[in-house]
Amino acid sequence: MKTASESVARVSAQTSAADLRQWIRSLESKYEIEPRLNALLNERLLADSSGAAFSRPTVSEIKSNLRRFLASQLGEDFTLENMSKMSGGAGNETYKFELVSGDSSQHLILRVKAPGACCDTHIPSEYQAMKAVEGFLPIPEPLWLIRDSTYFGGAALICRFLEGVQAPPSESLKASAMGAVFGDELRRELAPQFIEYEAKLHSFDWARSNLTEFAKPRPGTTDAIDWRLAFWDRVWEQDLIEEHPTMILSREWLEKHKPVADHISLLHGDFRNGNFLYDQETSRITGILDWELCSLGDRHCDLGYTMLPAWGHDDANGEFLNAGLATLAEFTRIYERQSGLKIDPERLHYYIIFNIWWSAVALLGTALTHAAARRTQMDVLYNLISGKGGYDICDLNRMIVEN
Amino acid sequence: MLPSVAQQISAIKSRFEETIIPEIPEQAKFARDQAQFILVTLSWLLEVHEHQYRFEVVENHQYRSGVADLVAIAQGSAGMSDLLREVSALLASPAPKATEAMIPLSTLEGQNRSLKGFVARLYKAIPEEAPEKAEQARHVLKRLSLQQGERDRAFYRRTGYVEGPDSLGDLLYRSE
Numbered sequence: 169m170k171t172a173s174e175s176v177a178r179v180s181a182q183t184s185a186a187d188l189r190q191w192i193r194s195l196e197s198k199y200e201i202e203p204r205l206n207a208l209l210n211e212r213l214l215a216d217s218s219g220a221a222f223s224r225p226t227v228s229e230i231k232s233n234l235r236r237f238l239a240s241q242l243g244e245d246f247t248l249e250n251m252s253k254m255s256g257g258a259g260n261e262t263y264k265f266e267l268v269s270g271d272s273s274q275h276l277i278l279r280v281k282a283p284g285a286c287c288d289t290h291i292p293s294e295y296q297a298m299k300a301v302e303g304f305l306p307i308p309e310p311l312w313l314i315r316d317s318t319y320f321g322g323a324a325l326i327c328r329f330l331e332g333v334q335a336p337p338s339e340s341l342k343a344s345a346m347g348a349v350f351g352d353e354l355r356r357e358l359a360p361q362f363i364e365y366e367a368k369l370h371s372f373d374w375a376r377s378n379l380t381e382f383a384k385p386r387p388g389t390t391d392a393i394d395w396r397l398a399f400w401d402r403v404w405e406q407d408l409i410e411e412h413p414t415m416i417l418s419r420e421w422l423e424k425h426k427p428v429a430d431h432i433s434l435l436h437g438d439f440r441n442g443n444f445l446y447d448q449e450t451s452r453i454t455g456i457l458d459w460e461l462c463s464l465g466d467r468h469c470d471l472g473y474t475m476l477p478a479w480g481h482d483d484a485n486g487e488f489l490n491a492g493l494a495t496l497a498e499f500t501r502i503y504e505r506q507s508g509l510k511i512d513p514e515r516l517h518y519y520i521i522f523n524i525w526w527s528a529v530a531l532l533g534t535a536l537t538h539a540a541a542r543r544t545q546m547d548v549l550y551n552l553i554s555g556k557g558g559y560d561i562c563d564l565n566r567m568i569v570e571n
Numbered sequence: 572m573l574p575s576v577a578q579q580i581s582a583i584k585s586r587f588e589e590t591i592i593p594e595i596p597e598q599a600k601f602a603r604d605q606a607q608f609i610l611v612t613l614s615w616l617l618e619v620h621e622h623q624y625r626f627e628v629v630e631n632h633q634y635r636s637g638v639a640d641l642v643a644i645a646q647g648s649a650g651m652s653d654l655l656r657e658v659s660a661l662l663a664s665p666a667p668k669a670t671e672a673m674i675p676l677s678t679l680e681g682q683n684r685s686l687k688g689f690v691a692r693l694y695k696a697i698p699e700e701a702p703e704k705a706e707q708a709r710h711v712l713k714r715l716s717l718q719q720g721e722r723d724r725a726f727y728r729r730t731g732y733v734e735g736p737d738s739l740g741d742l743l744y745r746s747e
Binding site for chain 2: 414416548
């Protein structure tokens with residue numbers, strides 16, 4: 169007798185090549201998405217059906233391949249020391265190491281595309297976005313983009329290691345420091361920096377940057393949101409385990425209320441507490457991390473994400489602190505002053521709903537499908553953070569369905 | 572129920588086997604032994620947990636029948652009247668039907684998944700074929716959304732992401 173969780177994944181080694189090709193053609197004709205993301209989703213379907221047993225290289229295998237790559241760039245006169253896998257890494261696997269050459273030593277980070285990740289992300293875009301902003305935002309300096317998959321089985325990047333912490337030690341049990349609470353004194357130090365960096369990013373003129381990986385939506389249209397909706401629609405269709413009435417009603421609402429983007433900004437995609445580092449002594453933000461969900465689009469998409477109910481909490485007066493850092497009034501004042509761009513409450517509301525919806529797609533669709541199909545080492549975490557997907561459903565019911 | 576209990580046990584077993592056990596030092600013999608016992612137990616749970624309710628139903632019927640037979644034999648023995656009164660009270664308590672839980676959990680789960688699929692297909696088809704009935708269909712979907720949302724809130728409560736007053740047990744047995 170089969171167990172109840174079997175047959176969850178829709179694509180497996182049993183899927184014929186012809187069926188798969190036909191499905192990919194049908195998905196491509198149904199959903200108009202950015203070419204880089206279309207290719208990514210096709211590659212994943214092909215990999216999922218390859219029948220290759222899931223296994224991840226050991227740290228020493230990664231180290232050996234890293235050595236091979238660096239030798240191709242630097243020659244043989246170096247050693248790699250203290251290499252270790254860092255915790256987290258839902259989208260990318262992250263390794264820390266020291267590159268020692270003569271008397272100099274550099275602390276660096278290797279980010280490798282993780283198979284079976286809960287979000288499909290594109291390392292070459294991540295690298296380009298980081299290069300575009302490195303002059304005006306604190307980020308880990310990107311050093312190499314490795315497109316050749318013979319080194320790590322997929323694209324990878326190497327950047328500098330930054331000192332700092334994501335959250336106070338008391339918050340260490342929260343996955344990816346999601347919803348981290350900083351305390352009143354610290355949040356007053358961090359909030360203006362955090363908001364100013366988001367404002368600088370959105371007002372940045374990216375037109376002269378090398379962003380060849382990105383499709384360019386037109387201002388004054390719904391291009392950007394059309395592509396994002398189509399992307400997540402396709403992900404939901406690929407990874408659907410079972411339909412959910414709340415997801416159907418929410419998607420209907422999102423279609424009906426699509427706003428036009430007045431201005432196209434470079435978006436981080438995951439701008440929240442837990443995705444920046446700060447120095448515990450000085451309370452200065454030392455780095456904005458995790459650029460893997462970057463895209464070009466309406467700034468309200470990033471702002472709506474930053475202001476998701478899940479990342480914040482109420483202060484002592486019962487006022488909601490977005491990302492655990494600032495009330496909406498504080499946020500708006502600093503953001504608008506720094507960026508010269510307005511926050512439109514209607515568009516902000518739309519993109520809060522949009523971000524909750526796609527979060528549910530990723531957590532109740534992709535993450536659980538990969539966990540069921542044993543395509544990831546993050547299976548226990550993915551099962552656990554489906555609770556966040558449940559939270560998203562409750563929020564969508566409260567914000568859309570009940571009204 | 573997503574993720575199912577089986578999916579969670581299976582993932583825990585994989586992480587334990589592939590990630591945690593290799594990191595236990597060779598000389599930590601007691602810890603390594605316990606880890607192996609845990610693995611065996613998880614395999615055992617994976618095989619049996621879905622059948623616990625049916626197991627209890629089958630056992631309930633067999634023992635009710637056995638107890639009833641023993642009561643019949645004991646009738647007329649004056650010294651056993653207190654014991655027989657106690658037994659009668661238990662036999663009079665609500666019993667499951669003999670066919671209860673005959674549908675295996677995996678079959679029931681598949682059926683629910685198909686029902687949800689039909690909800691989506693019908694909801695898409697109705698406005699196309701009969702636009703005047705779209706609002707009625709939306710009303711049904713809204714009801715289903717709120718019902719499932721309430722169940723999701725209770726189910727995910729212990730993950731730490733959702734707050735809710737009801738445990739899953741409170742909710743499911745109340746609706747009975």
